[in-house]
Amino acid sequence: MEGKETKQLKTGDLTQLFEEFIKQRRHAEGYSPVTIKNYRNNFELLKLFKPDLNLTDLTTQTMIDFFTFLNARERKVGTRNNVVRDLKNSSVATIRGKLNSFFNWLLDNNYVAVNPFNNIVYPDFGYTDKRAFTREEFDKIYLAITRDIVWESQLLKKRNTAFVMVFVLTGIRKGECLGLKLTDIDLKQRLLTIRGETSKSRRDKRIPVNPGLIPYLEDYLNERGDYTADALWVSGNQDRPFTEHGLKHFVNRIRRATGINKFHVHRFRHTFATNFYIQSEHDIMSLQRLMGHRNPKTTMSSYLRSFPNEEVFRQMQRFRVAKFE
Incomplete structure (x- = not known):
């Protein structure tokens, strides 16, 4: 043989x-x-x-x-x-x-005969961290921006308030938010456009604007006035875009004002995902589309992994197998 x-x-x-x-x-x-x-x-x-x-x-x-x-x-x-x-x-x-x-x-492609990881046990790990902000944490953040921190101008105060509320009420990514242009916001149609060039998925998407977000955006845009930069978010003292560097300063000021050492803006995305999932009665498909994921498994494993155990328990009590007659 x-x-x-x-x-x-x-x-x-x-x-x-x-x-x-x-x-x-x-x-x-x-x-x-x-x-x-x-x-x-x-x-x-x-x-x-x-x-x-x-x-x-x-x-x-x-x-x-x-x-x-x-x-x-x-x-x-x-x-x-x-x-x-x-x-x-x-x-x-x-x-x-x-x-x-x-x-x-x-x-x-036939460059190796075997994957070198094949005989290595995959690491076992569990996510015990609560990445979504608690209500108490969010209240601290909101009050820090709107009351406690003395910003250099009203423009900065209103920009930072609207900036955070966009994160909380849309769940978009940091790069997507920083990359927004004035033309990406349509308050009449209540639509927010995320361009593929700023999106991790490299695809354009349109997100419905939550009615609660509109007053914050209108307040900021009125204060923004005659700035000519095409970016939605402008810096405090010059007519140019709010940058990653400026965001780092913003994050550090929030940390100092709130005492939340693990504050970073991506946690707003987790906060949105968790709250939308609960309030939509677990509509994972809608959440997947809003988050811009190709697969609902990504949404579940990355953003709902710290979903409260008591909520899962309540859902299991209500779960029933559909009857087919």
Whole structure:
């Protein structure tokens, strides 16, 4: 009996192959610049561990050594640059997930005989953090913006109030919000347009504007007056867009004023998702569309993972199997 024929593996420079992988992901699957950057960052970590890494080095033992290296490596985190070691299991899962996609691509294209992660147990981790703001936390944030912080102008006060309410009542991403133009807001039709160039999904989408958001936007736009910048959000002292740099200053002021050290604007997206899910009586399909996800599993796993256990319990008590007659 003849043995099974073994394919001859192809060869190539690992870095060049990674660039080919990225090129295909960008054009064939429409990956956003943010997603591409995450892939690059994780590949760079692998190269940092072994600068001369090549295809023959992609073994299970190499991956074990790689994560051992990452766990021992000192790194600075947070605004105070605290030095820490040890990766959280969720971080291990993220790094592994990005590299695993590349390794599967190498396997599919016959550059490796086996994915080096195949014999490594996937890290077990649970999300116990509550990423959505509590009502008490949101009240602190709102009062900090509207009452406690002395802003340099009324324009800044009204801009920051409207800015936060857009996050809370639409659930859009940070980049989508910062990238809004005046022409993206249609208060008469009550529609908000997210352009593909600012969206992680790279697709245009139109979001209904919550009636409760309109007064905040109108108040800000009236104060904005004759500014000529086409960006919706303008800086406080010049006729130009509110930037990522300006947002960092805003976030730091909110942290100091509220004492919420883990304040960051992406938590508003979690807050929107959690509250919409509850108030819509668990309409996951509508929430998926509003969040801009291709798959409802992404919505569930990323934004409803800390959904209150007591609410799940109540829903289970009401759950009934449909009767077919």
